[in-house]
Each structure stands twice: as C-alpha cells, then as structure tokens.
Amino acid sequence: MNAPELLLVDDDPGMIQVMAGALKGMGRIRFAMDGHQALAKVHEHVPDLVLLDGDLPDISGFEVCRRMKADPALADVPVIFVTGYLEPADELRGLEAGASDFITKPISEPLLVARVRTQLRVKALTDTLRAVAATDGLTGQANRRSFDEALQREWARANRTGQPLALLMMDVDHFKAYNDHYGHPAGDDCLRRVADAASDSLRRPTDVLARYGGEEFVVLLPNTDGSGAEDVAARIQSRLRDAALPHATSQTADHVTVSVGIAVYPPRSAGPAAPGLAPERLTQAADEALYAAKQAGRDRTWRQDILDAQPSPAAPGGCPLPSTDSPATRDAQGSAA
Ligand SMILES: Nc1nc2c(ncn2[C@@H]2O[C@H](COP(=O)(O)OP(=O)(O)OP(=O)(O)O)[C@@H](O)[C@H]2O)c(=O)[nH]1
Missing domain, CATH: 3.30.70.270 (Reverse transcriptase/Diguanylate cyclase domain)
Structure with missing residues (x-):
C-alpha cells in the first residue's frame, strides 16, 4: 500500500514545522499556507488526511472544509481542525462543516500523533470498503x-x-x-x-x-x-x-x-x-x-x-x-x- 498523504494547512510556518516534525514517518507530507492554496492542493492530488487551521488569512478553514465535503471526490477525506478556538460553539462549527476531529493549540504532539493515526486507520478502512463495494467478487472487475x-x-x-x-x-x-x-x-x-x-x-x-x-x-x-x-x-x-x-x-x-x-x-x-x-x-x-x-x-x-x-x-x-x-x-x- 502507498504511504498515506497528509496535507498540513496553517498560515504559521512554525506550526507547520512542529506538526511535520511530530508526524514524520506517518506518511508523505505536503503543506499549504492559506485556504485557496489548500483547495488547489487537494484538487491537484487527493490527500488521505487534512490538518486544517480554522483561522486562515483568506477564506476560513471552516469554509475550506465545507467546500471539500461538498465535492464527491473529496468528501471522504478526513479533516482534523488544529486551531486556537477553544469554545464548544467553535468545535461544533467545525464538526458541522464535516470535520472528523478537533485539536486545540498549543498542540500536544503525542495527542496529535494518536489522533492522526486513528483517522488514517479509518480512512484506510473506508477506502477498502469502497473498493470492495465497487468490485465483482468473481472476476475482480467493476460491478x-x-x-x-x-x-x-x-x-x-x-x-x-x-x-x-x-x-x-x-x-x-x-x-x-x-x-x-x-x-x-x-x-x-x-x-x-x-x-x-x-x-x-x-x-x-x-x-x-x-x-x-x-x-x-x-x-x-x-x-x-x-x-x-x-x-x-x-x-x-x-x-x-x-x-x-x-x-x-x-x-x-x-x-x-x-x-x-x-x-x-x-x-x-x-x-x-x-x-x-x-x-x-x-x-x-x-x-x-x-x-x-x-x-x-x-x-x-x-x-x-x-x-x-x-x-x-x-x-x-x-x-x-x-x-x-x-x-x-x-x-x-x-x-x-
Ligand atoms: N458458473 C456460473 N454461471 C453463471 C453465473 N451467472 C450466471 N450463470 C449462468 O449463465 C447461464 C446463462 O444462460 P442463458 O441466459 O440461458 O444463456 P446462454 O445459455 O448463454 O445462451 P445464449 O446467451 O442465448 O447464447 C445460466 O445457466 C446461469 O446459471 C456465474 O456467476 N457462474
């Protein structure tokens, strides 16, 4: 199986560096520093997981997440919000936009790794189920x-x-x-x-x-x-x-x-x-x-x-x-x- 691809989206290069360091070895890492760049990258190559800052300089992370979930080609990609928002209402907003999980800054690296691992496991399982559901068991061709x-x-x-x-x-x-x-x-x-x-x-x-x-x-x-x-x-x-x-x-x-x-x-x-x-x-x-x-x-x-x-x-x-x-x-x- 190919290494999973992770897209890190944050306007703070320091934050991207910390996350990339913590997630080293868990997959191929790409990054984007604003919402439009993030959307361009997910369309260019569909990642297996997006770590998304809620507060981006152009369009908000919530909007990026909503747009991804509205696109059938991207709807299955799990999104974890990594953000400074602490209020339950903000967390609810993220979940309603289609996020799979929510991590607040400052991040705990072991927590980040554990949550990323969980989402990658779910994504791999979803991919397998999707492939099985689309395949004819006898011939291995599409059904x-x-x-x-x-x-x-x-x-x-x-x-x-x-x-x-x-x-x-x-x-x-x-x-x-x-x-x-x-x-x-x-x-x-x-x-x-x-x-x-x-x-x-x-x-x-x-x-x-x-x-x-x-x-x-x-x-x-x-x-x-x-x-x-x-x-x-x-x-x-x-x-x-x-x-x-x-x-x-x-x-x-x-x-x-x-x-x-x-x-x-x-x-x-x-x-x-x-x-x-x-x-x-x-x-x-x-x-x-x-x-x-x-x-x-x-x-x-x-x-x-x-x-x-x-x-x-x-x-x-x-x-x-x-x-x-x-x-x-x-x-x-x-x-x-
Ligand atoms: N072994 C096997 N047979 C199957 C499978 N699916 C359908 N069949 C059989 O395919 C046969 C199709 O027969 P018919 O529809 O009468 O057509 P035919 O004998 O090929 O005749 P023509 O199409 O007119 O040339 C039936 O006997 C089905 O039981 C399968 O997955 N495995």
Whole structure:
C-alpha cells in the first residue's frame, strides 16, 4: 500500500514545522499556507488526511472544509481542525462543516500523533470498503453498481464535451450448456477468463469494464466512436479465439465465444442532451444490439447508434458486424436465442 498523504494547512510556518516534525514517518507530507492554496492542493492530488487551521488569512478553514465535503471526490477525506478556538460553539462549527476531529493549540504532539493515526486507520478502512463495494467478487472487475455510476458520470461528460460515448454489451454464448457440461466451478473460471480477455483488450485508463450480471459484461468507452468500439469488440473476440477455451456443447464454435452489442451516443455538440435522451437509452440500445447479434448467429457484433431523441426500434438501425475468421462468419443467419 502507498504511504498515506497528509496535507498540513496553517498560515504559521512554525506550526507547520512542529506538526511535520511530530508526524514524520506517518506518511508523505505536503503543506499549504492559506485556504485557496489548500483547495488547489487537494484538487491537484487527493490527500488521505487534512490538518486544517480554522483561522486562515483568506477564506476560513471552516469554509475550506465545507467546500471539500461538498465535492464527491473529496468528501471522504478526513479533516482534523488544529486551531486556537477553544469554545464548544467553535468545535461544533467545525464538526458541522464535516470535520472528523478537533485539536486545540498549543498542540500536544503525542495527542496529535494518536489522533492522526486513528483517522488514517479509518480512512484506510473506508477506502477498502469502497473498493470492495465497487468490485465483482468473481472476476475482480467493476460491478454493476460501479458501472451505473461510471455511466452517469461519462454521459454527463459526453454532453459537456460533445465527445462520443460508446458502450459494449457482451454475453457468453451458450453459457448454460457450458455450466451443464463442465460444472459451475468451471463456469466461474470461464467467466474469469472472458473478463481477462476483455480487460487485456482495453488500452485507455478511462475505459470501464464491468460485470453487468451473470454471464454478461459491459465496457464503457468514453470519447470513442463506432469504429473505435468495433475495434475493441474485435480485439476481445480475437483474444477469445486465441485463448481457445474448449466449449464442447456450443452450437456456434468448438471454443467459448461471445456476442457483442454496441451502442454509440454521439452528442451533436457540447451542451445538454436532447430532451428524452438519458443514459439508460444507451444501455437499452446496446442490449437491443446484443439481442440482434444473438439472433444473427452469435459470436458476432452488432451496432446501434443513438441518433434521435425519440427511442427507435433496434433492428432497422442495427449494423451487423460478424467477427472475422470465426465459424459463425460463414453462417448465414443463426437461429434465434
Ligand atoms: N458458473 C456460473 N454461471 C453463471 C453465473 N451467472 C450466471 N450463470 C449462468 O449463465 C447461464 C446463462 O444462460 P442463458 O441466459 O440461458 O444463456 P446462454 O445459455 O448463454 O445462451 P445464449 O446467451 O442465448 O447464447 C445460466 O445457466 C446461469 O446459471 C456465474 O456467476 N457462474
């Protein structure tokens, strides 16, 4: 685990020196000498703990704390007020602004160390719980809940920037037959291998792979158009072909294959989405495209772009993209799912 990062905020350099000396060895220490500097530093790199003077020359420490707590990216960072205020009303003010603890000056070094240690322990635990809550236990990839958050965030970003947002929805073909033939533990292992193939096919840190449920995965590709998304789908299918995981009871191929539905949201320009368009429309379109890929014979990709405010039926806009070199490519239309 990385060393925790502590931000010390005080307009008195002597005070910063004393605290830094007392906390030496407990983490990486940075400092700021006014409220604006403190806010700039927490945005630049999110710390694990902030020690905050209530009385700063520009904006008050209470205001710094309030602004941090209002920002979802910073809300979990514990803040300890280190201040000359002694009145219970001031302590209450700090706690109401979102502070985790309160230390009065002049500080006792052992007390400072003990309280910092407690808050760092709580922060480490919170980080672990947050990571567990966002992760699928079987594959180690993001889970549905985490995907839902990413979709909301990236949808808003696409509207802000005018950049396209693509979504792949991917489902293992004939997976019930796989489980029935090889057993559930082997089925679990197969899902891990599919997740690895998908994960290894992603090149940008902003791409989000998640297990959507059962044997279904999604990949959210910010700033990616239809052809970029098709490339990703082709890479995943190619890796699975190379992995050649035997699937003796598949009616599609002798190895494990996936069907992929792609939906792309191309905002026409930066600004609010057209009325009636919501992120759920993207998942719906990808799901419809996936259904079309299954209907068309599996082991292939279909794509549907969201162009209009009014949802439209999937099939007419669908674009079949059989994966290359696979037996399914040579099939005409596959049987219905
Ligand atoms: N081993 C294992 N199986 C799972 C898991 N989650 C879902 N499944 C199984 O996945 C299978 C999905 O079957 P269906 O939805 O009928 O689809 P399919 O057999 O893949 O058929 P097509 O999608 O039409 O190609 C079911 O048998 C589920 O029990 C899991 O975590 N582990």
